[in-house]
Amino acid sequence: MARRGTVQRRTTAAAVALLAPLALVACGGGDDTAADATGEVTSLTVQDYYNNEPDNTVYQEALEACGQQVGVSIERTSVPGDSLIAKVLQQSSSRTLPDILMLDNPDLQQIAASGALAPLGDFGLSAEGYAEGVVDASTYDGELYGLQPVTNTIALYYNEDVLAQAGVRPPTTWEELKTAAAALTQGDRYGIAFSGINTYEGTWQFLPFMWSNGGSETEIASPENAEALQLWVDLVRSGSASEAVVGWAQADVNDQFKAGNAAMMINGPWQNPTLNETAGLNYGIAPIPVPQAGDEAVAPLGGETWTIPQTGDEARQAAAAEVVECLTSDENQLALAEKRFTVPTKTAVAERYGQQVPEMQAFVDMVPTLRARTGELGEEWPEAATKIYTGVQTALTGGAEPLAALQQAENG
Amino acid sequence: MAERRRPVATMPAPPAAAAAGVRGDAAEPPVLVRRGRWDARRRERLVELGFLAPAVVYVALFFGYPLVKNVVMAFQEYTTRTFFTGEAPWVGLANYTAVLGSSVFSQAVLNTALFTVGSIAGQFVLGLLLALLFRRRFPLSGVLRSLLLLPWLVPLIASSAVWRWILDQDSGVLNQFLRATGLVDGRPGWLTSTSLALLAVVVVNIWIGIPFNTTILYGGLQDIPEELYEAAALDGATGWRAFRHVTWPLLRPVVTVVLVLGVVYTLKVLDIILGLTGGGPANATQTIATQSYQLSFQEFDFGQGAALGNVLIVLSLLFAVLYLRVNRRAVDE
Numbered sequence: 001m002a003r004r005g006t007v008q009r010r011t012t013a014a015a016v017a018l019l020a021p022l023a024l025v026a027c028g029g030g031d032d033t034a035a036d037a038t039g040e041v042t043s044l045t046v047q048d049y050y051n052n053e054p055d056n057t058v059y060q061e062a063l064e065a066c067g068q069q070v071g072v073s074i075e076r077t078s079v080p081g082d083s084l085i086a087k088v089l090q091q092s093s094s095r096t097l098p099d100i101l102m103l104d105n106p107d108l109q110q111i112a113a114s115g116a117l118a119p120l121g122d123f124g125l126s127a128e129g130y131a132e133g134v135v136d137a138s139t140y141d142g143e144l145y146g147l148q149p150v151t152n153t154i155a156l157y158y159n160e161d162v163l164a165q166a167g168v169r170p171p172t173t174w175e176e177l178k179t180a181a182a183a184l185t186q187g188d189r190y191g192i193a194f195s196g197i198n199t200y201e202g203t204w205q206f207l208p209f210m211w212s213n214g215g216s217e218t219e220i221a222s223p224e225n226a227e228a229l230q231l232w233v234d235l236v237r238s239g240s241a242s243e244a245v246v247g248w249a250q251a252d253v254n255d256q257f258k259a260g261n262a263a264m265m266i267n268g269p270w271q272n273p274t275l276n277e278t279a280g281l282n283y284g285i286a287p288i289p290v291p292q293a294g295d296e297a298v299a300p301l302g303g304e305t306w307t308i309p310q311t312g313d314e315a316r317q318a319a320a321a322e323v324v325e326c327l328t329s330d331e332n333q334l335a336l337a338e339k340r341f342t343v344p345t346k347t348a349v350a351e352r353y354g355q356q357v358p359e360m361q362a363f364v365d366m367v368p369t370l371r372a373r374t375g376e377l378g379e380e381w382p383e384a385a386t387k388i389y390t391g392v393q394t395a396l397t398g399g400a401e402p403l404a405a406l407q408q409a410e411n412g
Numbered sequence: 413m414a415e416r417r418r419p420v421a422t423m424p425a426p427p428a429a430a431a432a433g434v435r436g437d438a439a440e441p442p443v444l445v446r447r448g449r450w451d452a453r454r455r456e457r458l459v460e461l462g463f464l465a466p467a468v469v470y471v472a473l474f475f476g477y478p479l480v481k482n483v484v485m486a487f488q489e490y491t492t493r494t495f496f497t498g499e500a501p502w503v504g505l506a507n508y509t510a511v512l513g514s515s516v517f518s519q520a521v522l523n524t525a526l527f528t529v530g531s532i533a534g535q536f537v538l539g540l541l542l543a544l545l546f547r548r549r550f551p552l553s554g555v556l557r558s559l560l561l562l563p564w565l566v567p568l569i570a571s572s573a574v575w576r577w578i579l580d581q582d583s584g585v586l587n588q589f590l591r592a593t594g595l596v597d598g599r600p601g602w603l604t605s606t607s608l609a610l611l612a613v614v615v616v617n618i619w620i621g622i623p624f625n626t627t628i629l630y631g632g633l634q635d636i637p638e639e640l641y642e643a644a645a646l647d648g649a650t651g652w653r654a655f656r657h658v659t660w661p662l663l664r665p666v667v668t669v670v671l672v673l674g675v676v677y678t679l680k681v682l683d684i685i686l687g688l689t690g691g692g693p694a695n696a697t698q699t700i701a702t703q704s705y706q707l708s709f710q711e712f713d714f715g716q717g718a719a720l721g722n723v724l725i726v727l728s729l730l731f732a733v734l735y736l737r738v739n740r741r742a743v744d745e
Binding site for chain 2: 085089092093113114116197198200246247310382383390394396397398408411412
């Protein structure tokens, strides 16, 4: 395959020798001949947090297919999302990390910084053809530590029937958003719902607004970030959004939208399955409105990345690398994207996907500019994320004006 | 529960007695039999130690080790890195200065104080009133008394989810009721307004604490002999005066125990706040306990989390010592 480039050839002879026949079978790359097989790697352990359907089955099948291709069986464990990192830390100290580990992309740098992950370059894997944000998120200190097959982000979901009835077109700028939200607010229904909760979810929802306005997480109390926050404050103070947004997680936002309590919402494609099941709900998806017409929308990069922990067993690591390579192949990117309402991370594959699945086009358009949360701050991100949601909450609850609220939060 | 010291038997104490903590401080034995008695004493001592060992090991392993580890951790830069490398550089008091110097800390201390005082006051007053009510026998009092235990039996995660739903600003039952009855204009954000959230969390915690207070105080009331009330009634003390001069003085030891234990339990409350508000909005319900959890398990700064945890331990310890002193005095009386 074309993207098996120079990095692959740099693989040391020793590592290749240990690869066993697995390397030969993997992903149809027949040119990088490995030494003779010793064939001792027969199974690999995999750990992820896809414990809900349909993700659970989708990944089980994809991993098994890749395992078969590589010639190993897959022993997969799924833990609940919020306990994954705790489990990984525990496994780090007892040296019982799995052969293949899935991480939420903003967590990668922190775990890589601890030394628990192996650089993928050692196994000849590279991130060629991937969107820049994806590479940023999976890179620590100049080395690639993870490969992410698919991504998601957030966009503007709108209730087509409600908008049509009110004669409102999906807003594209902040001004339009305010006008549309006000026009759509009626009785018990709010114009828009978003999550301003005091967790990383709240920060994640605020990022596209501050980033599209030229703001950054490196300087939290900037005029750009304050303007973005002012937009949220205006939406809440005018009554176009509920004051309760400070307590809503994204799942709650989705419930409000489903129940018809909000005409529009900020949310991500992982909600599509439940939205599709909701009887009588016709929804559309549009990019998140930008400050001025013509501004570029910058959305945060979501999704999980696949890593190879330092288990100390080179043969197993090499086999694991083959599985990760297979899982992130073009075909698998397309298949995973289609089954999970996500978008391929290789820009060329994403374009192809947009042609095949037009309803996901709004997300495909955002892929090239998706920005990694850890792109600027790396392992310092959690601290900044905490400050951002604290500032957002202070302003939304009327504790201070946006700039002052962000200032307070930045000072800790 | 202090063991009254019993006269020690002249024969070596059987193992069961040794386990019960009887100390063999017999009077000085006659010189002639001294040697034999010394052997017996030593054996007795060994048996005592054998019975003590499991308890000592248990306490050291499950209470001592975590406590020491926590104290040590607070002086280290203990992060995600530490788990893989095992390295946790010493940073002296840096964790404490960072934690105590942050603006969240002063708010967390104030919130912890308000939360504890508010919860205890509410739980105790309502608990005492209910205990007094149930002292009188009336139809269905037994059923009602067991129903009262309900908040204790429901898992906190479940009850906080239900309370979140009740207190929801837009569609919660409470606001719907308030609007229907015209008691309140608009929709108060019980969990989403910075001025109401702490109050709401306190109210829910009072609801959870009432069974504990009622049960213990009811037990204390049962111990007050009926004759005292009869005698007081003969002297003309009934109603409030009977409570003031008979019930209250005799209930005092139990009251102290309830209050001190209540403070220790309330200081460390984590789950109910996490379930209702997660410490928000804008840190309005952030307590020392939730902030410590946030630092350790959200930001993975275990050193700072431990430092804050130690502050909480010292606070609880003060009340625990108070409890032990009060308890000893209560038993001695």
